[in-house]
Amino acid sequence: MPTITINRKVFEGLVGKKLPTEKLKDRISMLGTDLESMGEKEIIVEVFPNRPDMLSVQGFARAFSSFIGHKTGLRHYKVEPSHEKMVVDKSVADVRPYTACAIIKNIHFDDEKIKEVIDIQEKLHITYGRNRKKVAIGIYPFEKIKTPIKFLAQNPKDIIFQPLEFNKEMSALEILEKHPAGKSYGHLLRGKKKFPVFRDANNEVLSVPPIINSHKTGKINEKTKDIFIECSGFDFNVMKKCLNMIVCALAEMNSKIYSMELIYGNKKYTTPDLRPEEMKVDINYINKLLGLNVKENEIKKLFEKMGYNYKNKKVLIPAYRADVIHQVDLAEDIAIAYGFENFKSIIPNVATIAEENKFEIFKNKVSNLLVGLDLMETSTYNLTNKESQCKKMNVDLQLIELSNSISSDYNILRSWIIPSLMEILRSNKHHEYPQKIFTIGTIFKKNDKFETNIEENERLAVAIASDNTDYTEIRQILDYLFRSLGLKYEILETEHNSFITGRVGRVIASGKKIAYIGEINPAVLTQWELEVPVTAFELNLTELYEIIKK
Amino acid sequence: MKKRNKIVKINIIKIINADPTEIGKKIIEHGINEKNIIDRLTPDIIKSGTWKNKRIRSYDVKINVPNISGGKIHFVNQALQYIKRIWLDMGFKEMTGTLVQTSFWDLDALFVPQDHPARDMQDTFYIKDPKYGKLPKELVKKVKAAHENGFTTGSKGWQYKWSDLVAKENLLRTHNTVLSVQTLAKLKKQDLPAKFFSVGKVFRNETLSWKSLFEFIQVEGIVVDPNANFMHLKGYLKEFFAKMGFPDVRIRPAHFPYTEPSAEVDVFHPVKNQWVELGGSGIFRPEVVKPLLGLEVPVLAWGLGMERTIMEYYNIKDVRDVYKNDLKQLRESKIWMK
Numbered sequence: 001m002p003t004i005t006i007n008r009k010v011f012e013g014l015v016g017k018k019l020p021t022e023k024l025k026d027r028i029s030m031l032g033t034d035l036e037s038m039g040e041k042e043i044i045v046e047v048f049p050n051r052p053d054m055l056s057v058q059g060f061a062r063a064f065s066s067f068i069g070h071k072t073g074l075r076h077y078k079v080e081p082s083h084e085k086m087v088v089d090k091s092v093a094d095v096r097p098y099t100a101c102a103i104i105k106n107i108h109f110d111d112e113k114i115k116e117v118i119d120i121q122e123k124l125h126i127t128y129g130r131n132r133k134k135v136a137i138g139i140y141p142f143e144k145i146k147t148p149i150k151f152l153a154q155n156p157k158d159i160i161f162q163p164l165e166f167n168k169e170m171s172a173l174e175i176l177e178k179h180p181a182g183k184s185y186g187h188l189l190r191g192k193k194k195f196p197v198f199r200d201a202n203n204e205v206l207s208v209p210p211i212i213n214s215h216k217t218g219k220i221n222e223k224t225k226d227i228f229i230e231c232s233g234f235d236f237n238v239m240k241k242c243l244n245m246i247v248c249a250l251a252e253m254n255s256k257i258y259s260m261e262l263i264y265g266n267k268k269y270t271t272p273d274l275r276p277e278e279m280k281v282d283i284n285y286i287n288k289l290l291g292l293n294v295k296e297n298e299i300k301k302l303f304e305k306m307g308y309n310y311k312n313k314k315v316l317i318p319a320y321r322a323d324v325i326h327q328v329d330l331a332e333d334i335a336i337a338y339g340f341e342n343f344k345s346i347i348p349n350v351a352t353i354a355e356e357n358k359f360e361i362f363k364n365k366v367s368n369l370l371v372g373l374d375l376m377e378t379s380t381y382n383l384t385n386k387e388s389q390c391k392k393m394n395v396d397l398q399l400i401e402l403s404n405s406i407s408s409d410y411n412i413l414r415s416w417i418i419p420s421l422m423e424i425l426r427s428n429k430h431h432e433y434p435q436k437i438f439t440i441g442t443i444f445k446k447n448d449k450f451e452t453n454i455e456e457n458e459r460l461a462v463a464i465a466s467d468n469t470d471y472t473e474i475r476q477i478l479d480y481l482f483r484s485l486g487l488k489y490e491i492l493e494t495e496h497n498s499f500i501t502g503r504v505g506r507v508i509a510s511g512k513k514i515a516y517i518g519e520i521n522p523a524v525l526t527q528w529e530l531e532v533p534v535t536a537f538e539l540n541l542t543e544l545y546e547i548i549k550k
Numbered sequence: 551m552k553k554r555n556k557i558v559k560i561n562i563i564k565i566i567n568a569d570p571t572e573i574g575k576k577i578i579e580h581g582i583n584e585k586n587i588i589d590r591l592t593p594d595i596i597k598s599g600t601w602k603n604k605r606i607r608s609y610d611v612k613i614n615v616p617n618i619s620g621g622k623i624h625f626v627n628q629a630l631q632y633i634k635r636i637w638l639d640m641g642f643k644e645m646t647g648t649l650v651q652t653s654f655w656d657l658d659a660l661f662v663p664q665d666h667p668a669r670d671m672q673d674t675f676y677i678k679d680p681k682y683g684k685l686p687k688e689l690v691k692k693v694k695a696a697h698e699n700g701f702t703t704g705s706k707g708w709q710y711k712w713s714d715l716v717a718k719e720n721l722l723r724t725h726n727t728v729l730s731v732q733t734l735a736k737l738k739k740q741d742l743p744a745k746f747f748s749v750g751k752v753f754r755n756e757t758l759s760w761k762s763l764f765e766f767i768q769v770e771g772i773v774v775d776p777n778a779n780f781m782h783l784k785g786y787l788k789e790f791f792a793k794m795g796f797p798d799v800r801i802r803p804a805h806f807p808y809t810e811p812s813a814e815v816d817v818f819h820p821v822k823n824q825w826v827e828l829g830g831s832g833i834f835r836p837e838v839v840k841p842l843l844g845l846e847v848p849v850l851a852w853g854l855g856m857e858r859t860i861m862e863y864y865n866i867k868d869v870r871d872v873y874k875n876d877l878k879q880l881r882e883s884k885i886w887m888k
Contacts (some may be wrong), residue, residue: 001667029802030803031803032803032804032805033803046803048804049666049667049805050805050807051805058846072673072802094616127667130665130667131682133665134665141846154639172867210792220869232723235709235710237709238709243626279839288779289779289780289833290779290780290781290811291780291781291782291842304796323862325700325705325707326703326704326705326706326810326836326837327704328705328810328834328835328836331811332765332810332811334805335780335803335811336811340800340801340802340803340813343780343781343784343801344781344782344784344785345658345784345785345787345788345799346782346783346785347785347786347789348775348777348778348782348783348785350641350743350775350777351641351745352641352642352643352744353640353641354637354639354640354642354643355638355643355644356634356638356644357644357645357646359646360644360646364631367627368623370621371620371621371622371623372621374619374620374621375621375622376622376877376880376881377621377622377623377624377627378624378760378875378880379624379626379627379872379873379875380873381764381765381873382649382722382751382765383753383764383765400677400678400679400680401677401678401679402675402676402677402678402722403676403677403678403681404672404675404676404755404756405754405755405764406672406757407757407758407764409758410764413650413677413722424875424877425681425873427874427876428877428878431605431876431877431878432877433877435877436621437875437877442649444649444650445848446679446680448680451675451683451684451686452648452650452652452680452684452720453680453682453683453684453720454648454650454677454680454683454720456648456649456650468649487812509813535867
């Protein structure tokens with residue numbers, strides 16, 4: 001999750017109040033941000049993905065100052081009209097249909113501020129912008145641009161300009177292959193017949209979103225006073241929100257926000273629009289959900305601590321908030337303002353009847369029977385590898401593979417359990433024999449009768465490794481288990497490559513094949529580097545339980 | 551000499567001398583009459599009564615004996631049975647379900663938008679083949695509506711085009727909240743109030759290391775009660791952790807796409823003398839509950855990690871050792887004494 005690094009001095013200036021370190025630590029974590037580290041000069045906090053508006057020192061300080069009761073209520077940011085125009089050509093409809101724009105004037109840049117602005121842009125790209133897929137943000141020195149600006153889509157071969165931090169002109173196609181930004185984000189445009197491009201009134205390229213700005217018209221430095229900002233993407237509302245988050249953060253740098261006129265064919269819009277959104281709120285709903293009994297005037301104060309205004313059962317939501325979609329979101333902010341630490345712990349007097357899952361009870365009973373026979377229960381992973389399931393067991397099985405496991409030792413779902421026990425025996429060779437172990441676990445098989453097209457069964461596997469273990473010993477365990485469960489079974493001769501021919505049986509109960517039992521083939525033992533005989537069985541407990549229920 | 555182990559082989563020999571004590575010498579002088587001492591009591595001796603005239607030889611009862619070991623339930627399962635017991639004692643019903651799930655149940659039904667970073671390939675194990683599962687027909691429409699426009703909850707929803715193909719993708723369940731969702735989908739109004747828990751494996755695509763596992767235990771719980779509120783959430787968690795040996799519980803604001811309010815759960819660790827994060831919790835959003843249950847009811851929910859507590863109890867430092875199945879460790883491990 002995204003973290004922001006905050007200059008403590010800048011932060012305290014913006015908050016307007018200095019708190020002792022311990023108090024600061026406590027308040028940051030109770031505001032709903034995870035404190036990663038607190039230094040003399042820097043604070044690092046993790047901002048949860050629902051609050052992209054807090055991904056800047058300005059946004060974070062704004063929320064924090066309200067929360068501690070210093071500067072509460074809705075912040076007003078003035079927007080003056082610039083009368084500058086952005087003309088959106090209909091050709092962008094297929095590639096990147098929307099943009100929302102603004103101009104910020106009188107921003108006095110220095111190294112620190114340039115860093116802050118680029119930081120806001122990057123954090124928003126990664127989070128709210130979903131790595132530029134959903135929103136891409138461009139920031140340009142306004143002085144170098146001649147308006148009106150056009151947003152259009154062109155054949156990438158015809159878009160030729162000098163990309164940021166490169167010393168020569170190239171086509172948009174070349175940029176995708178050669179420029180680091182092109183390599184990172186090229187997949188968002190590759191294969192498209194036309195690429196989106198911003199051009200100014202001199203037809204000078206400003207940028208190819210979401211990839212890269214022009215070096216000539218798209219690089220801000222300490223001399224930049226006014227900037228042009230655009231957000232581009234696929235949902236106009238998302239563009240507007242993102243723009244609001246940026247301009248409200250920049251406004252906290254003592255700059256001025258100017259709107260732009262967006263011309264979409266015969267439709268006109270003006271952005272940014274910082275008018276707060278209204279939401280009806282039911283105080284009873286909030287009180288009931290939180291277990292509180294707070295009066296209206298108190299609720300009003302709590303809303304103000306979270307940066308809202310409250311009036312006549314309506315809440316005014318700041319234009320930079322993107323996460324309030326239901327009044328339950330307001331309830332959470334009331335809970336934060338009230339203080340999570342101030343909620344009591346109550347166990348209500350509600351009668352409900354407990355119930356343990358019957359199959360789980362059955363599995364425990366089976367385990368207890370085996371423990372009574374001196375068998376040790378083990379706990380094994382569901383994930384394993386093909387070598388363990390097949391090659392080392394001398395069999396070939398259809399396995400279910402994971403598409404993206406980062407570990408080649410654990411990249412398939414097991415289709416039987418005995419290999420897991422063989423692994424345990426191999427890693428315990430240096431310990432005392434006899435070794436008698438068992439495990440109950442899930443196995444996975446393709447079966448389109450199930451919702452996931454995968455069938456899962458619970459199986460019991462038992463293995464004994466000792467100098468003198470034999471078919472009789474393992475069979476006695478199976479026999480004891482069936483007798484204790486009051487079930488009859490028969491064993492048929494069968495073939496199985498993991499077992500010794502002539503010493504392997506197929507166990508049948510109520511006409512269902514539910515287990516294999518036998519002595520493990522010495523070829524398999526050798527594969528597992530084992531030097532003692534092993535006997536084993538594997539029993540389908542899911543099926544067995546079905547039989548018992550009948 | 552130890553430094554020269556290639557040239558010199560060290561043999562350590564222990565010599566034990568035994569000399570008779572004063573009493574021993576006297577006994578030897580008197581001569582030992584073997585006929586009047588019984589070494590081992592046998593059925594014949596008991597039946598015939600010959601033991602009455604003889605002495606049974608004394609043993610050194612303080613002597614050490616060789617170790618034996620019996621069968622045992624795996625220590626993790628012992629702990630899990632205790633944890634289950636706690637929830638059962640509080641009137642909760644157990645939920646179970648499959649480990650492979652469709653994204654629909656694991657994420658979509660929980661109102662996690664389809665472009666949410668948590669759905670990234672890197673965190674979640676997806677299945678190669680069969681890549682897709684099936685969707686429940688009626689419920690799909692409601693969940694789709696919840697995402698696109700908030701369904702009938704009064705919410706705006708996430709305002710995007712929901713894809714059923716993305717929802718069909720099979721994965722290994724990332725949290726047991728998937729079981730809570732499936733429980734809600736089956737629950738009827740007349741069953742309320744109701745409380746459920748589950749204890750089971752969940753998966754995360756990580757490499758095995760001393761501090762991370764790719765499959766681990768999660769304890770999940772929900773309370774579906776028209777009168778439930780945020781204070782009850784704190785109450786249930788406090789009760790549970792008190793029984794686990796952590797009387798002090800704290801909640802902090804957090805964020806999960808499916809709960810509002812959302813809270814991180816910390817317990818105060820008496821030995822470490824600090825707060826330790828053990829899970830997430832919250833109240834399910836209306837956009838989660840209404841499509842599943844058909845009505846809006848507060849649903850308290852939590853998902854808690856358990857390996858850390860189990861490791862500490864057994865003094866295990868490397869999380870891989872929890873599932874190492876070292877027989878010596880299993881044979882010698884103490885039982886869960888809570």
